[in-house]
Amino acid sequence: MVCIQVMGNDAAIGFAGSQGNFELNVYKPVIIYNFLHSTDLLADAMHMFTAHCVRELIADEKQIRAHVDNSLMLVTALAPKIGYDKCAEIAHKAWHDGTNLLEATLALGYLTEKEFKELVRPETMTSPR
Amino acid sequence: MTTTRKESDSMGSIDVAADVYWGAQTQRSLHHFAIGDDMMPPEFIRAFAILKKASAMVNHDLGLLPADKMQWIVAASDEVIMGKLGDQFPLRIWQTGSGTQTNMNVNEVISNRAIELAGGKKGSKNPVHPNDDVNRSQSSNDTFPTAMHIAATEALIQRVMSAIKELRDALHKKQMEFNTIVKIGRTHLQDAVPLTLGQEFSGYVAQLNAAIKNIEAVLPGLYELAIGGTAVGTGINTHPKFAHDVAKKLSELTGLPFVSAPNKFAALAAHDAIVFASGALKTLACALMKIANDIRWLGSGPRCGLGELILPANEPGSSIMPGKSQSHTIRSDDYGMHTSHG
Numbered sequence: 001m002v003c004i005q006v007m008g009n010d011a012a013i014g015f016a017g018s019q020g021n022f023e024l025n026v027y028k029p030v031i032i033y034n035f036l037h038s039t040d041l042l043a044d045a046m047h048m049f050t051a052h053c054v055r056e057l058i059a060d061e062k063q064i065r066a067h068v069d070n071s072l073m074l075v076t077a078l079a080p081k082i083g084y085d086k087c088a089e090i091a092h093k094a095w096h097d098g099t100n101l102l103e104a105t106l107a108l109g110y111l112t113e114k115e116f117k118e119l120v121r122p123e124t125m126t127s128p129r
Numbered sequence: 130m131t132t133t134r135k136e137s138d139s140m141g142s143i144d145v146a147a148d149v150y151w152g153a154q155t156q157r158s159l160h161h162f163a164i165g166d167d168m169m170p171p172e173f174i175r176a177f178a179i180l181k182k183a184s185a186m187v188n189h190d191l192g193l194l195p196a197d198k199m200q201w202i203v204a205a206s207d208e209v210i211m212g213k214l215g216d217q218f219p220l221r222i223w224q225t226g227s228g229t230q231t232n233m234n235v236n237e238v239i240s241n242r243a244i245e246l247a248g249g250k251k252g253s254k255n256p257v258h259p260n261d262d263v264n265r266s267q268s269s270n271d272t273f274p275t276a277m278h279i280a281a282t283e284a285l286i287q288r289v290m291s292a293i294k295e296l297r298d299a300l301h302k303k304q305m306e307f308n309t310i311v312k313i314g315r316t317h318l319q320d321a322v323p324l325t326l327g328q329e330f331s332g333y334v335a336q337l338n339a340a341i342k343n344i345e346a347v348l349p350g351l352y353e354l355a356i357g358g359t360a361v362g363t364g365i366n367t368h369p370k371f372a373h374d375v376a377k378k379l380s381e382l383t384g385l386p387f388v389s390a391p392n393k394f395a396a397l398a399a400h401d402a403i404v405f406a407s408g409a410l411k412t413l414a415c416a417l418m419k420i421a422n423d424i425r426w427l428g429s430g431p432r433c434g435l436g437e438l439i440l441p442a443n444e445p446g447s448s449i450m451p452g453k454s455q456s457h458t459i460r461s462d463d464y465g466m467h468t469s470h471g
Binding site for chain 1: 169170172173222223224225226227231270273274276277281284288289291292293295296300302303306307310312313314320321322323325328361362397399400401403404406408410411413417421424428435436437438439441443
């Protein structure tokens with residue numbers, strides 16, 4: 001809500017700033033009012049967000065790991081080895097059959113289990129190598 | 130017992146409450162602009178009083194204001210700066226667009242308080258006149274935009290910058306804490322390839338670092354002050370050194386590097402520096418919205434959401450759903466309360 005109010009204040013400031021005539025802009029009060037409204041709201045909101053949310057955030061590693069293991073997009077790691085098209089076929093097959101990537105890969109016969117497990121390691125996928 | 134006194138301006142005399150410090154022009158504005166309830170922010174009035182103090186000191190240095198008047202004006206201004214006369218500025222935002230009535234409100238309150246300090250009678254304009262002494266060498270048209278820049282700069286540096294840095298540091302701490310946690314990425318809200326939670330948070334830290342740089346980039350424009358331009362930018366009725374000396378005095382009083390705007394016509398007739406600064410705030414708002422939404426979605430649940438983050442359970446989340454957000458061991462979904470701030 002604060003962010004939306006700031007965007008609205010900015011729109012008002014833009015309109016007001018465009019309305020100078022000759023030697024004076026006579027939209028001054030609405031400009032400073034909206035500007036200080038934005039600075040107040042943003043500063044307060046950041047304090048609250050920092051103190052009452054960010055500092056106490058905890059990662060649910062179990063749930064995070066479950067999502068990683070369940071993802072079909074880990075197949076991307078196989079693309080340099082077997083190519084984009086075969087990878088897409090594996091992902092689609094796993095999705096349609098309700099199986100996982102390893103099962104689909106073995107069913108299609110594109111890699112052995114050993115080869116698959118060497119390549120599909122999420123922890124190696126987070127940077128160029 | 131008298132409950133009102135007479136105050137006068139160029140339109141004639143008018144009754145004001147006996148105990149207030151404002152004068153005729155403020156009273157007329159209250160009558161003619163009874164529009165809404167949005168008032169001039171206290172930090173803006175404070176900035177205006179700093180300007181009045183600096184102006185009195187420079188007027189004295191330039192031989193335009195006797196020492197005793199200068200000292201009374203400075204003492205009265207200091208009271209406004211400290212917030213002692215906070216209830217003496219009742220005017221609304223929705224007044225004349227040059228802010229003349231608020232400039233006069235400040236002039237009237239400072240002059241009447243200065244008169245009182247001098248042992249005189251409120252409303253007498255003697256020995257300190259709101260226009261001839263407090264507003265000496267100035268116009269609403271250059272003071273109001275000068276006070277705008279002072280207030281805007283102080284708000285950005287003292288409030289916004291420190292809050293961004295505090296949030297940035299807290300997110301950076303989480304970035305380090307989450308550095309080895311591999312999670313699934315999402316693009317178009319669909320499953321994508323992995324990254325670490327620390328990498329995801331590093332993006333938030335980078336956005337806030339950019340926001341800090343954006344605000345630093347808007348400050349030089351805000352440091353340029355309109356003061357000395359008087360009515361139309363030519364500097365009529367002011368001393369040739371007034372603009373420079375007041376900017377310098379304001380730097381001393383605030384610790385901020387204010388300068389006299391090189392072109393007073395632009396400084397009175399345009400507010401591009403504030404429009405630009407508001408753009409930096411809007412950019413910050415966009416970044417905060419992105420960050421808070423991510424954290425909100427990642428903390429969705431506790432059983433039926435993404436559930437990758439556990440958010441602090443700070444307060445009951447529902448008036449109808451019992452136990453919502455009560456457990457500290459599971460994800461809380463009251464987070465809407467907080468992200469709505471961020």
